[in-house]
Each structure stands twice: as C-alpha cells, then as structure tokens.
Amino acid sequence: MxxxxxxxxxxxxxxxxxxxxxxxxxxxxxxxxxxxxxxxxxxxxxxxxxxxxxxxxxxxxxxxxxxxxxxxxxxxxxxxxxxxxxxxxxxxxxxxxxxxxxxxxxxxxxxxxxxxxxxxxxxxxxxxxxxxxxxxxxxxxxxxxxxxxxxxxxxxxxxxxxxxxxxxxxxxxxxxxxxxxxxxxxxxxxxxxxxxxxxxxxxxxxxxxxxxxxxxxxxGDPAVVPLLGVREAGAVIEATVLSHANDGLSQLAISGGTLDLPGVKASVGTRVRLRILAQDIMLSRTRPTDLSALNILPVTVQDIRMGDGPGAAVSLLAGEDRLLARVTRRAVSALNLTKGAEIFAVLKATTVAPSSIGR
CATH class of the missing domain: 3.40.50.300 (P-loop containing nucleotide triphosphate hydrolases)
Structure with a gap:
C-alpha cells in the first residue's frame, strides 16, 4: 500500500x-x-x-x-x-x-x-x-x-x-x-x-x-521514548522457547543469551515475541552477583538520549537484538556510560507480564 x-x-x-x-x-x-x-x-x-x-x-x-x-x-x-x-x-x-x-x-x-x-x-x-x-x-x-x-x-x-x-x-x-x-x-x-x-x-x-x-x-529507538511515554517505552524482541521448569519458569533463547520468564504458554521450540519495558531494565558496569534478578545479559551501549528531565534512554545491543533501558542522568554519569561501552543488563523475571508474551 x-x-x-x-x-x-x-x-x-x-x-x-x-x-x-x-x-x-x-x-x-x-x-x-x-x-x-x-x-x-x-x-x-x-x-x-x-x-x-x-x-x-x-x-x-x-x-x-x-x-x-x-x-x-x-x-x-x-x-x-x-x-x-x-x-x-x-x-x-x-x-x-x-x-x-x-x-x-x-x-x-x-x-x-x-x-x-x-x-x-x-x-x-x-x-x-x-x-x-x-x-x-x-x-x-x-x-x-x-x-x-x-x-x-x-x-x-x-x-x-x-x-x-x-x-x-x-x-x-x-x-x-x-x-x-x-x-x-x-x-x-x-x-x-x-x-x-x-x-x-x-x-x-x-x-x-x-x-x-x-x-x-x-x-528499540531511544528517540521514540517521548512519543510513547516513559512508562510505555520498551523494546520488542523474538525468542525461542527452550524448556519449561517445574517451578513455573520457562527458559527462552534470544540472540544475546537466555531469559527465564514466567507465564510462557507456548510449547518448546515455538518462536515468541517479548515486549520488555525500558523502565524494567537495570544496568551494571560489572556482572552483578547475589541478586534476586535471574536474567543478566552482556550488552553493548548503542546510543544514549538525555530526556528533558532527570531521565535518559539507553539503547543496547544484546547479540543481534536491540533493548532499551531508562535510567537517570545521574546513573549515566556514575557508570560513565558511553557509546560502545560493554556492560550488563539486568531484568527481573516477573517484570515481563504474560500479556507481553505473544506468538
């Protein structure tokens, strides 16, 4: 059309x-x-x-x-x-x-x-x-x-x-x-x-x-955060269901590693689509330990967009997938985030709602 x-x-x-x-x-x-x-x-x-x-x-x-x-x-x-x-x-x-x-x-x-x-x-x-x-x-x-x-x-x-x-x-x-x-x-x-x-x-x-x-x-573009609103902005990636555990969590493969998430009803081998909100991703310079969050992915900073207020949108590359994180300006400075920096993205399993997991 x-x-x-x-x-x-x-x-x-x-x-x-x-x-x-x-x-x-x-x-x-x-x-x-x-x-x-x-x-x-x-x-x-x-x-x-x-x-x-x-x-x-x-x-x-x-x-x-x-x-x-x-x-x-x-x-x-x-x-x-x-x-x-x-x-x-x-x-x-x-x-x-x-x-x-x-x-x-x-x-x-x-x-x-x-x-x-x-x-x-x-x-x-x-x-x-x-x-x-x-x-x-x-x-x-x-x-x-x-x-x-x-x-x-x-x-x-x-x-x-x-x-x-x-x-x-x-x-x-x-x-x-x-x-x-x-x-x-x-x-x-x-x-x-x-x-x-x-x-x-x-x-x-x-x-x-x-x-x-x-x-x-x-x-996955940090420039669209003002258009979508900070609470709605977030990346969409595809994943393959690897397994379902007895505790209700499922393991999914993405290009940058694996994710453990609840509420995945698709059978093993199925391709699914995940919406991961920018406000639900935390960033760390080093791989964190002793956390309740199960998902830690190595990522590369692709772009940083400062907002009008105290926030900033950070575009990340995890394997071939683009993620988006929303952090504060202070965090960008404290972590010395720059384009090309290799850091870690942290995601709690429970932040990805079943309604954000599609076929």
Missing amino acids: KLALKHQFNGFTLDLSLEAGTGVTALFGHSGAGKSTVINAVAGLLHPDSGYLEVDGQVLMDTKSGLHVPAHKRRFGTVFQDARLFPHLDVSQNLDFGTRYAPKGTKVNRDEVIDLLGLASLLSRAPNTLSGGEKQRVALGRALLSGPRMLLMDEPLASLDSARKQEILPYLEHLRDGPLGLPILYVSHALEEITRLADTLALIKGGKIAAQGSLTEVM
Whole structure:
C-alpha cells in the first residue's frame, strides 16, 4: 500500500505519507493524533483535500486526476471498535452476510474462517448472548468472508476489558501468521496490542508521521521514548522457547543469551515475541552477583538520549537484538556510560507480564 494524505480540519491538519507491505502495519498515536482519519480515508469514507492511495498496484484514490473509487468497490474488510453485528441474525447468518459481498471467483473457505477464529460453537447463538471478544471474532469473520484484499481494523479491542483482549489477541496472531496472508492496517492507542501484532509501526503525532519502520527498529529507538511515554517505552524482541521448569519458569533463547520468564504458554521450540519495558531494565558496569534478578545479559551501549528531565534512554545491543533501558542522568554519569561501552543488563523475571508474551 502506498498512501499520501493531506486534509485540513478546524484547527487540525493531517499531512502524512505511508508505505505498508505484507503483514500488519500498525498506526499508533494518542487520541486526536489522526489515526482514525487515516482509516476513513483509506476505506473511502473521507474525501481528503489531497490524497493518493495505491493497493496491489491499483490506484484507488488520486485527487490530482479526480479519481476516487467508492468505498464499496475498494474491497476492504473493515472491523470497528464496536462489532456492528445484525441483532436479528444469529452468528451463522451474520457470517453469511459477508459472503454476499465477496467478488465472483473469490475463494474464501467458510469452514477455514470458522476454524481460524474458533466460531464453530457460536454459530447458532444470537449476538446479544456473546461476550465482547466473541462479537469481535464474529465481526472479523464476516469481514474475511467478504473476500477483501486488505483488512482495516480501527481500535477493534478498545471497548474490551483486559481479560477479553487476552482472549482475542491469539486469534489475531493466528490470522497474521495464517494461510490467508491478508495485509492488515491496524489502528490502536494501546501499545500492548500493537507490540503483539505489528510487523511495521508508524507513530502519528499531531497529524504527522513521527517515526516509522519495522516494529523492532522503532520500539528499540531511544528517540521514540517521548512519543510513547516513559512508562510505555520498551523494546520488542523474538525468542525461542527452550524448556519449561517445574517451578513455573520457562527458559527462552534470544540472540544475546537466555531469559527465564514466567507465564510462557507456548510449547518448546515455538518462536515468541517479548515486549520488555525500558523502565524494567537495570544496568551494571560489572556482572552483578547475589541478586534476586535471574536474567543478566552482556550488552553493548548503542546510543544514549538525555530526556528533558532527570531521565535518559539507553539503547543496547544484546547479540543481534536491540533493548532499551531508562535510567537517570545521574546513573549515566556514575557508570560513565558511553557509546560502545560493554556492560550488563539486568531484568527481573516477573517484570515481563504474560500479556507481553505473544506468538
């Protein structure tokens, strides 16, 4: 997807360009940043002052030439914050409604979608008997059965509580990694969701792209800490599950060593994704001993960014993985941290929550 947008609202200007490939491209920003406006423009629900949209080599919008393919002809499946199911139809009938809009020759296997989203036991249920997470799975199934070329997901989990979010996130991970191979444009202001799902991340602030790139590159960049907030900033790395111990801890291999963490439900050999918050990493010049923290990794300082206050963000390289640590300016001085310094990163096992471990 190639996208360029410019649109003037009362007191707000959206002006950005974005390129997205396969997988999940996530737009993150705080309320009012312009995320949903981007989704509406891509879906064809907004006619921007200036814009260009190309998907799969087909131009769907070009304001210079006056081209604006209507929303119903763009072949996008859209899932909103509220499921918008038809209350007078059961789950099976709601799913079938999506198939009415599938283009001729589109091969979307209904049974595969039902299996992918775990809907078999819900088919005869009425929407008002479903949980929030179940409703969103049905809405997603209906969108898939319309035979879209791309999925647009606008804050699809925002109305769900934490338990329901954890219920539906594995299904979204299966969709991302599954055989359908649909590109997904995913909008959210919840980093917990984005770090579990995204391949590419674009940070939006005040209607403009503040940073974009692969998820691991953007999340590991100390320059984005002010954009994310000091409590949300942290790196995302991949690991392989090595073993599960009887005490509830699992050992995972990363490129820079091993980590022992609780709450890992994946089987041995599975690749998982970990979000490690910057505020949870401590730094030491020498390898510490006699600590309760189990995870000590040799790392190399890649970059140091001083904040406006007493804090500093330190980018670290652990093997081939980028980590991010948030410490004080005083600690940077006391440890004499400089680019290229070889030090140790310390991480308590319990600081990585199960919700921060994804497929």
